[in-house]
Each structure stands twice: as C-alpha cells, then as structure tokens.
Amino acid sequence: WKICLLMVGALFSCCGYGSAAAADAVDRIHRLEAAFIYNFMKFTDWKDAAIMTGDAPLRIVVADGNPFGDALQPLTNRRVSGHAVQVSFEPDFLKLKKNIPPAQVVFVADKDLETVEQVVALLRHRHVLTVSDTPGFAAHGGCIELREKAGRMSFIINRKAVDEQDIALSYQVYNLAAEVLGVDK
Numbered sequence: 001w002k003i004c005l006l007m008v009g010a011l012f013s014c015c016g017y018g019s020a021a022a023a024d025a026v027d028r029i030h031r032l033e034a035a036f037i038y039n040f041m042k043f044t045d046w047k048d049a050a051i052m053t054g055d056a057p058l059r060i061v062v063a064d065g066n067p068f069g070d071a072l073q074p075l076t077n078r079r080v081s082g083h084a085v086q087v088s089f090e091p092d093f094l095k096l097k098k099n100i101p102p103a104q105v106v107f108v109a110d111k112d113l114e115t116v117e118q119v120v121a122l123l124r125h126r127h128v129l130t131v132s133d134t135p136g137f138a139a140h141g142g143c144i145e146l147r148e149k150a151g152r153m154s155f156i157i158n159r160k161a162v163d164e165q166d167i168a169l170s171y172q173v174y175n176l177a178a179e180v181l182g183v184d185k
Contacts, residue, residue: 001029030071033146037105037131040144041080042171046104046127054142057086058104063093063119072168100126101113107118108132112141113140120161127166143167147178154178 020083041058058080062068072087079085090096093106094115100122108119111134120141123130130143138145138158143165145156160182162169 013076027069027071028151029148029153030068032148033133034068034071034075036146036153036155037107038075038080038085039133040129040169040173041085041105043173044129045168045170046102047168048164058083059102060085060087060105060107061093061101061103062089062107063064063090064115065089065091067109076130097122098139103128105129105131108134108137108142110134116140116142124164129165129167130161138179140156156181159183 037060038138041060060072060075062072066089072118075085076087077084088101090101093100093108104127106119106123106128108116108130110116110119113134113136116132116134116137117140120130124141130137131146132142132144133146133148134142135147136145138156138161141158141161143158143161145158147154147156153176156179157174157177158181159174163182
C-alpha cells in the first residue's frame with residue numbers, strides 16, 4: 001500500500017500535477033499576504049500629516065524582488081481612508097539610498113537577515129510600515145512579520161519598531177497578533 005502511494009505521488013510529480021499544486025499553494029499564500037497588507041493599511045495611522053494630505057496615494061513598495069507575482073495587483077486603486085493604493089517594485093532597493101520612493105508600506109522580499117537589517121535601518125524614522133515574511137524579520141527591527149504554517153497566516157508585531165516609525169497600529173491589530181515583541185511586561 002505504501003509503495004503504491006509513493007508510485008502515485010511520483011506519477012503526479014512527473015506529470016506536473018505536484019508542481020501545479022505547489023504553485024497554487026504558493027499563489028494562495030501570496031494572495032493571503034496581500035490581503036493582510038491591505039488590512040494592516042486600513043488599521044494604521046500615519047501620524048505624519050504630510051503623508052496623508054489631499055488625495056495623495058498610499059504606496060506599497062516591494063523591496064528586492066517580487067515574490068507576489070500578480071497577487072498585489074487587485075490592491076491597485078483600492079482605497080484606504082480615501083486614498084488610492086499604488087503598488088511598485090524596487091528590485092535593488094538598497095541601491096536607492098536617499099532616493100527611496102515615498103511609501104507608506106515597504107514589503108521586504110529579501111530573505112537574508114543582513115539585507116533585512118540594512119533595509120530596516122534605511123527606513124527607520126520615515127513613517128513606513130515595514131512588513132516581511134522573512135523568518136526573524138520582527139526580531140531584527142521590522143514592524144510586522146508574516147508567518148504561514150499549514151496554510152494559516154499569522155503575524156508578529158515589533159512594537160518598538162512601530163513606535164520608532166511614528167505610526168500607530170489599531171489595538172485590533174495587536175489583539176490579532178500571534179506575538180508582540182518590544183513590550184515591557
């Protein structure tokens with residue numbers, strides 16, 4: 001029976017069924033991450049009035065790659081607090097240095113924690129909500145770390161990082177977090 005199951009599994013993977021299912025699972029995770037990012041935006045207060053003036057868009061920048069494929073596309077032109085959402089991709093984010101495009105959310109796609117720390121340091125005190133699915137992101141200074149386990153999404157908030165960005169997350173976001181770092185007990 002076990003050998004039969006292994007053969008069926010091998011047949012599916014050779015015919016592409018296994019890879020298609022894996023690709024669908026990854027696409028589903030990225031759509032979930034996009035939904036989380038959108039909802040984080042809805043429950044974030046960018047205290048800096050210059051960011052939220054007039055009809056200026058709220059910008060999501062994906063730094064160092066595009067793991068999302070088209071998953072962020074549905075967010076384009078959706079509205080948050082009366083502002084249209086725009087999405088852009090910066091494949092060489094660290095090379096921008098002082099020419100970083102204005103953004104309210106930066107998703108850090110790079111998985112290398114040294115690069116993550118450099119991006120977080122570059123964005124410190126810029127009123128930017130930093131988000132990533134890189135393990136250890138919150139512990140290394142990022143605002144919100146997304147986690148996926150067995151198809152379920154959760155997240156960790158680094159309260160100190162959020163405070164340093166001079167933004168405020170709704171208490172509802174904190175209540176839904178799997179873990180909150182940087183809180184005195």
